[in-house]
Amino acid sequence: MQAFTRRQTLQAGAALAGAALVARQGRADIVAKDVAPPVLTIESGASLRVLRPSKFVQGDETVYLENAKKFTAMTGVPVQVDFEGWEDLRPKIAVAANVGDGPDVVLAWSDEPHKYVDKVVDLTDLATYLGERYGGWWPMAEKYGTRDGKWIAMPIGAAGGRVVYRKSWLNEAGYDAVPTDLDGFLQLCTKLKAIGHPAGLALGNAVGDGNAWCNWVVWAHGGAMVDENDQVIINSPETIEALKYAKALYETFIPGTLSWLDPANNKAFLAGEIGLTQNGISIYYAAKNSEDANVRALAEDIYHAKMPIGPVGRPTERALVLNQMVFAYSKYPNAAKEFLRFMMEHEQYDPYLNACIGYWNHPLQAYDASAVWSADPKHEPFKHVLKDALWDSYRGTIRPESAAVLADFVIVQMVASVCAGQASPEEAAAEADRRIRRYYRS
Amino acid sequence: MAVSATSFGAGRSEPIWLVRLFDWKPFLIFMCMLPALGLLLLFLTYPLGLGVWLAFTDTQIGRSGEFVGLWNYESLWHDRIFWMSVTNTLLYTFVATVGKFALGLWLALILNNYIPFKSFVRAIVLIPWIVPTVLSAIAFWWIYDPQFSIISYVLVDVLGWRDTYIDFLGTPWNARFSLIAANIWRGIPFVAICLLAGLQTISPSLYEAAMIDGATAWQRFWHITLPMLLPILAVVLTFSVIFTFTDFQLVYAITRGGPVNSTHLMATLAFQRAIPGGQLGEGAAIAVAMIPFLVAATVFSYFALANRKWQQGGRDD
Incomplete structure (x- = not known):
C-alpha cells in the first residue's frame, strides 16, 4: 500500500472538497487561515478503527461515514467506524484502555480522556494547527482537550440541552416565551401540567439529558461539586436549595421520568x-425529517430556548462534549491523527455540522460563520452551546476523579433521590458528598 | 535353560528413570489431570484470585493501585447503595426462584401428561430460554415503558380499568417486581424442562400401585412425585439460585440499576463501580462479597435437599 504524505493528502482533500462545495448550495464560507499542518507520514499498511457513540440525528452518522470514506479514498487507509449506545461507550473504552487493544480513535464523552492521560497520543501539534487555522478553540473546548498544557483530546462537537417546547401549548398556558428566571420557569411547568401537557426531564442514568439538567439546577443555585482547589463542597446550602427546587419542578413532570434514559424524552415529546423538556436539537430534527406527515407538522410547533438563569446570574448549562482521542497502543498513530485532522478540516467539518443541524456544536470559532446557524432561526439557541457552557467539574479542574464522578451519575442520583422521595435534600447532599469524597481521596 | 534364563534377565537393562516415573501411578494420575488443572487455573483460579487481590487495592482503570487492606470493604460497609444492592439481590433471588420453581414445576407436570402436539408445545416452552437475554430484555423494556407500555395501553385505553399509565420502572418497588417478573419468565423453561426430565424417570408402576391402593392425585404427588424428584430438584435449585443471584443482563439492559440505584443487584453495582466508574478495586470488593452468599446457597441446596439417606438406601430420621 502506498504511504501518503501530508501534502498529497491535502491536495486530494482540497480537490474532493471543492467538488463537494459545488454540489452543496447555500454554504457560508468558513475562514480558514493558511497554516502549515503538522508533518505526519501515514504508516504503510495502516488501517483504523473508530469507536463513537450512536447518532441521535441521522446526519451525524451519514456524513461522518461519508467523510470517513473520503479519507479512505484519498489515503488508502481503511476506516471501520463502530457506533455504540451512549451508556455503553464508557465501559467499551475502559476495557480497551485496560487491555491495551481495540479502537485506534475514540470519540469519548466530555472528560473521559482525562481518565487515560498516560494512555493517549499527544495531539498538541494537531490542535495548535487547527486552532490557528480556524480562529481558535472555544475556551471550553481547550479546557476539555488539554491537561497541563498538553492536548490529550480534541473536541469534535458539543451537544447542549436547551428548553424544547411546543409553542401552541405554551401559548395555551398563557405564555409567549419561556421565562428566563427559575420561579417563572417553575410556574410555567406547573401551568403546563394543569392543561395536561406536562414537562418531562430525564432522571434515570441518562448520560446526556440527566447530567444536563441536574448539573444545571445545582449550578444555577450557586452549588458546585468542588471549589477552585478541587475541595469537595457539594454539601452546601446552595445545593440544598437547588434540590428543593428540583423536587418542586419534578412535581410538575409526567410520571415515569425517574426511569428515563436519553431517548425517553425524545419519544415522549x-x-x-x-x-x-430539556434536550438537544434532535427532537426537532426527528420531527422535521419524519416520514409521518403528522410528526412533520409537529416540527412547526417545536421551539427552543435557553435554560433559565438562576441566582448566580449567568447561564449554567452543561455541554456534552464529544472528545476525540487516539490511544497510544494504536499501531498507526500518524494515520489516526491525519484522520482527525481530515475530519476537522472545513471541507468535511462544515457539511458535517450542517447535516447535524446544530446537534453537535462547533468547538472551533471560525464555524460561527457556518450556514447551519442562519439556515433556520430554530437552530440559533444552539449556536453557542460550547461557548456558554460550564464544565462538568465546574469550579475545579477536569481530572480523572471528576470524570469518574460523572460516570457514576453521582449528581443525577442526588437530584433523583430527592425527587423520588427517597432522601431529603440534606440527606441526598450528604450522600453525594460522601461518594464524591471517595473519588477525590488522593 | 537355566543359563539362558539368567542371560535373559541380565540382558534386560534397568528401565530409565522417566519410564519408572510414568509407571508410578500417583504421578501418572497427576500428569493426566494436568491439562484440566491448567485450564482451571488459567480460567477460574487466576481471574478469581485476581478479583480477590484487586479488592484489597485501590486500583482504578488506567492506574495501577496500591494495597489498601480492607479499606474497600470498610467503605462499602458505610455505603447505603451497597446494602440496598445486597437486599435487592437476596429479594430478587428468593422471589424469582420461588416463582420459577412454582410455575416451572406446574408446567412440567402439565407437559408430563398427554397433551396434543406434545413435542411442539415442549419446544415452544423453551423459547424464553433460547432467546438471547438482551433481546428479551429489550422486549421487556418496551413492555415496561412509562409512555408506550402495551400493558398500560390495554388497561387504560382498551379496557378502561385504570386512569393513568403504570409507572413500571419509575418507582423502586414497581421496578423491582417488574424485573423479578421478567427473570421468572426467562427462567421457567430451564426449571420446567429439567424437572420434566426428572418426572419421566419416575416409573409409572409406582403410580399404578398407588392408584390400586386408592391414593388421590395430591397423595400421589406428595408421596411419589416429590420425593422421587427431590435429587434433581436440588441440582436445578442450586443452578437456578446461582444464575439468579449473579444475574446481570436483564437488570442492566432494562433499568441499569435505576431508578436512583434502587434495582442494583450486587453484580450490576460491581460492574457500575468498576467499569463505568473506573474503581476496579471497589467493584472487585463488591463481586467478592457475593462469594459467601453463593457458597451458602449452594451448601444449603446440596445438604438440605440432596443428601437424604433414603437416596442411598437408608431411612430418614
Missing part, C-alpha cells in the same frame, strides 16, 4: 405526551 414526539408522541405528544409532554409539552416541554
Whole structure:
C-alpha cells in the first residue's frame, strides 16, 4: 500500500472538497487561515478503527461515514467506524484502555480522556494547527482537550440541552416565551401540567439529558461539586436549595421520568405526551425529517430556548462534549491523527455540522460563520452551546476523579433521590458528598 | 535353560528413570489431570484470585493501585447503595426462584401428561430460554415503558380499568417486581424442562400401585412425585439460585440499576463501580462479597435437599 504524505493528502482533500462545495448550495464560507499542518507520514499498511457513540440525528452518522470514506479514498487507509449506545461507550473504552487493544480513535464523552492521560497520543501539534487555522478553540473546548498544557483530546462537537417546547401549548398556558428566571420557569411547568401537557426531564442514568439538567439546577443555585482547589463542597446550602427546587419542578413532570434514559424524552415529546423538556436539537430534527406527515407538522410547533438563569446570574448549562482521542497502543498513530485532522478540516467539518443541524456544536470559532446557524432561526439557541457552557467539574479542574464522578451519575442520583422521595435534600447532599469524597481521596 | 534364563534377565537393562516415573501411578494420575488443572487455573483460579487481590487495592482503570487492606470493604460497609444492592439481590433471588420453581414445576407436570402436539408445545416452552437475554430484555423494556407500555395501553385505553399509565420502572418497588417478573419468565423453561426430565424417570408402576391402593392425585404427588424428584430438584435449585443471584443482563439492559440505584443487584453495582466508574478495586470488593452468599446457597441446596439417606438406601430420621 502506498504511504501518503501530508501534502498529497491535502491536495486530494482540497480537490474532493471543492467538488463537494459545488454540489452543496447555500454554504457560508468558513475562514480558514493558511497554516502549515503538522508533518505526519501515514504508516504503510495502516488501517483504523473508530469507536463513537450512536447518532441521535441521522446526519451525524451519514456524513461522518461519508467523510470517513473520503479519507479512505484519498489515503488508502481503511476506516471501520463502530457506533455504540451512549451508556455503553464508557465501559467499551475502559476495557480497551485496560487491555491495551481495540479502537485506534475514540470519540469519548466530555472528560473521559482525562481518565487515560498516560494512555493517549499527544495531539498538541494537531490542535495548535487547527486552532490557528480556524480562529481558535472555544475556551471550553481547550479546557476539555488539554491537561497541563498538553492536548490529550480534541473536541469534535458539543451537544447542549436547551428548553424544547411546543409553542401552541405554551401559548395555551398563557405564555409567549419561556421565562428566563427559575420561579417563572417553575410556574410555567406547573401551568403546563394543569392543561395536561406536562414537562418531562430525564432522571434515570441518562448520560446526556440527566447530567444536563441536574448539573444545571445545582449550578444555577450557586452549588458546585468542588471549589477552585478541587475541595469537595457539594454539601452546601446552595445545593440544598437547588434540590428543593428540583423536587418542586419534578412535581410538575409526567410520571415515569425517574426511569428515563436519553431517548425517553425524545419519544415522549414526539408522541405528544409532554409539552416541554430539556434536550438537544434532535427532537426537532426527528420531527422535521419524519416520514409521518403528522410528526412533520409537529416540527412547526417545536421551539427552543435557553435554560433559565438562576441566582448566580449567568447561564449554567452543561455541554456534552464529544472528545476525540487516539490511544497510544494504536499501531498507526500518524494515520489516526491525519484522520482527525481530515475530519476537522472545513471541507468535511462544515457539511458535517450542517447535516447535524446544530446537534453537535462547533468547538472551533471560525464555524460561527457556518450556514447551519442562519439556515433556520430554530437552530440559533444552539449556536453557542460550547461557548456558554460550564464544565462538568465546574469550579475545579477536569481530572480523572471528576470524570469518574460523572460516570457514576453521582449528581443525577442526588437530584433523583430527592425527587423520588427517597432522601431529603440534606440527606441526598450528604450522600453525594460522601461518594464524591471517595473519588477525590488522593 | 537355566543359563539362558539368567542371560535373559541380565540382558534386560534397568528401565530409565522417566519410564519408572510414568509407571508410578500417583504421578501418572497427576500428569493426566494436568491439562484440566491448567485450564482451571488459567480460567477460574487466576481471574478469581485476581478479583480477590484487586479488592484489597485501590486500583482504578488506567492506574495501577496500591494495597489498601480492607479499606474497600470498610467503605462499602458505610455505603447505603451497597446494602440496598445486597437486599435487592437476596429479594430478587428468593422471589424469582420461588416463582420459577412454582410455575416451572406446574408446567412440567402439565407437559408430563398427554397433551396434543406434545413435542411442539415442549419446544415452544423453551423459547424464553433460547432467546438471547438482551433481546428479551429489550422486549421487556418496551413492555415496561412509562409512555408506550402495551400493558398500560390495554388497561387504560382498551379496557378502561385504570386512569393513568403504570409507572413500571419509575418507582423502586414497581421496578423491582417488574424485573423479578421478567427473570421468572426467562427462567421457567430451564426449571420446567429439567424437572420434566426428572418426572419421566419416575416409573409409572409406582403410580399404578398407588392408584390400586386408592391414593388421590395430591397423595400421589406428595408421596411419589416429590420425593422421587427431590435429587434433581436440588441440582436445578442450586443452578437456578446461582444464575439468579449473579444475574446481570436483564437488570442492566432494562433499568441499569435505576431508578436512583434502587434495582442494583450486587453484580450490576460491581460492574457500575468498576467499569463505568473506573474503581476496579471497589467493584472487585463488591463481586467478592457475593462469594459467601453463593457458597451458602449452594451448601444449603446440596445438604438440605440432596443428601437424604433414603437416596442411598437408608431411612430418614
